Amino acid sequence: MRFMIDFNNLISNYVKREIKEKTIGRYYPSEAGNCIRKVFYSYKNPKEVDLELLKVFEAGNILHEFIVNVLESEKNPQIELLEKESPFTLEVDDMTISGRVDDIVVVKVDNKVYLVEVKSTSSLKYTHEPHEAHIMQLQLYMHAKNIHNGMIIYVERNTLQSKSFQLNYDIKGAEKAIKRLKDIHQCLKENKLPIPEARAVYAKGWMCKGCQYREECFKDTPHL
Numbered sequence: 001m002r003f004m005i006d007f008n009n010l011i012s013n014y015v016k017r018e019i020k021e022k023t024i025g026r027y028y029p030s031e032a033g034n035c036i037r038k039v040f041y042s043y044k045n046p047k048e049v050d051l052e053l054l055k056v057f058e059a060g061n062i063l064h065e066f067i068v069n070v071l072e073s074e075k076n077p078q079i080e081l082l083e084k085e086s087p088f089t090l091e092v093d094d095m096t097i098s099g100r101v102d103d104i105v106v107v108k109v110d111n112k113v114y115l116v117e118v119k120s121t122s123s124l125k126y127t128h129e130p131h132e133a134h135i136m137q138l139q140l141y142m143h144a145k146n147i148h149n150g151m152i153i154y155v156e157r158n159t160l161q162s163k164s165f166q167l168n169y170d171i172k173g174a175e176k177a178i179k180r181l182k183d184i185h186q187c188l189k190e191n192k193l194p195i196p197e198a199r200a201v202y203a204k205g206w207m208c209k210g211c212q213y214r215e216e217c218f219k220d221t222p223h224l
């Protein structure tokens, strides 16, 4: 007998979000490492995020909660979870960078405090080093929170296997992230379309996958 409840539909209803309008001048740390043109479009023309992508994000959130449980567990006394969510605000000139820091936790190991960025991934096969975008985001957090030991952990969704990378604070990395946000801010204020960065830089090509602005991006710049 066919069951009448459509669970895909229930999940879709649950993860569905309103379109989020963004304010020019207020930026998120994750935007520093993203394709600058994509960030520009997201302010100028906010769109609904694709439902299938929202489901992947939700799977990432669930996994993040799991990692928090792992770090909090008495079964792992060698590590202490200090903060589950670590908000911060950084004022730079006429812009505010503030964090919805739901993928970052603060832990203590051997009396050393670390900022840990947890990322979920469909496969660890090609994860040999952290993505530049994730490094940039963590450098910005370390700068703002004044915690100078960092770690990026990639967790495979299907297997719960992980790979982790240590990262020390580097002022140049943090300044680079801030400079990128300044550049985005300038483009938004002047209404100047930035370069299609992820299409122009081979290592960033993965960002175009699932980008909601592909159509306008190719229309605005058909050839590189």
Ligand code: SF4
Binding pocket: 035, 036, 037, 038, 196, 197, 198, 199, 200, 207, 208, 209, 211, 212, 213, 214, 217, 218
């Ligand atoms: S399609 Fe690629 S280059 Fe264009 S905005 Fe999206 S991520 Fe950037």
